[in-house]
Amino acid sequence: MADLRGHLALVTGASSGLGHRFVQVLAAHGAKVAVAARRADRLSALVEAVEAKNGVARAFAFDARDGAAPDALMEEVAEAMGVPTLLINNAGIHRPGKAHRNTAEDFDDTMAVNLRTPWRLSQLCAERWIAAGTQGAIVNVASMLAFRVGAGVSTYATSKAALQHMTASHALEWARHGVRVNALCPGYIRTEINEAFWETEQGQAELKRLPRRRVGDPEALDTALLFLTDPRSHFVNGASIVVDDAQSWAI
Structure with missing residues (x-):
């Protein structure tokens, strides 16, 4: 298993x-973690849970829709904990709807959170x-929809396809500096x-289309995340790892 101490x-x-x-x-697995999101109450509980298991974590308020937020976050984290060596660009939003019904606000918000913020934090x-001559690793959380689209997800799929392409571009440019950039592309994962949705008639119909009639739990991504952050994966760069139980071939 990965040693991230x-x-x-x-x-x-x-x-x-x-x-x-x-x-x-x-x-x-030993990493100190700076946890960032909008809901401060949730972050406090998460930090407490990490510390209860002898881990180290600290919460930072962060709104990924705010164009100035990445710079402010990086300064706060660097001052409080140091410069991150691992960046997990996970924040994302989804505004479902038919392509001809999505609004300009839907598009702008989706691109701001799913693409602009990961771009700026990566930068x-x-x-x-x-500048410091040190190595680092970035994991961009994209989606199986970066490669195969479905109905009603045009704006979201577009943002994730762009994120996947940005991943490869950054990996190419920064590889000589010891910076690895990869994408983790989940399929349908059950979250709160x-x-x-999965209990609705539409959700049940969607399940029947999937190869194993199931969606994953967040734990299904553990090994892929650790693989991409593990220093021993130093030759894995510019990759997009799809973890979807073959779902993308059915949508």
């Missing part, structure tokens, strides 16, 4: 869902790593945000 991980969108799980997994980390 000596690393500081910054995880966005940490208050629930995948980010909540990522924080616990990274902390359990801020890479600048610091390159979508849990009710």
Whole structure:
């Protein structure tokens, strides 16, 4: 298993869902974790849970829709905990709807959270790593929809496809500096945000289309996350790892 002692991980969108799980997994494998999200009450509880298991975590208020937030967050984290060596760009939003019904606000908000914020945070980390001559790793949480689209998810799929392409571009440019950039592309994962959907008639119909008639739990991503953050994966760069139980071939 990965040994992340000596690393500081910054995880966005940490208050629930995948980010909540990522924080616990990274902390359990020795990383100190800066947890960032909008819901401060959720972050406090998460920090307490990490500390109860002898881990180290600290909460930072962060609104990924705010264009100035990444710079402010990086300064706060650097001052309080040091410069991150691992960046998990997990914060994301989804505004479902038919392509001809999505509004300009839907588009702008989705791109701000799913693409602009990961771009800026990646840039801020890479600048610091390159200037200091140190190595670092970035994991961008994309989606199986970066590769295969479905109906009603046009704006979201577009943002994730762009994130996947940005991942490869950053990996190419920064590889010579010892900076690794990879994408983790989940399939359908059950979280508190979508849990009710899977019990609806539409959700049940969607389940029947999937190869194994199931969705994953956040724990299903543990090994892929650890693989991408493990220093021993130093030759894995510019990759997009799809973890979807073959769902993308059915949508």
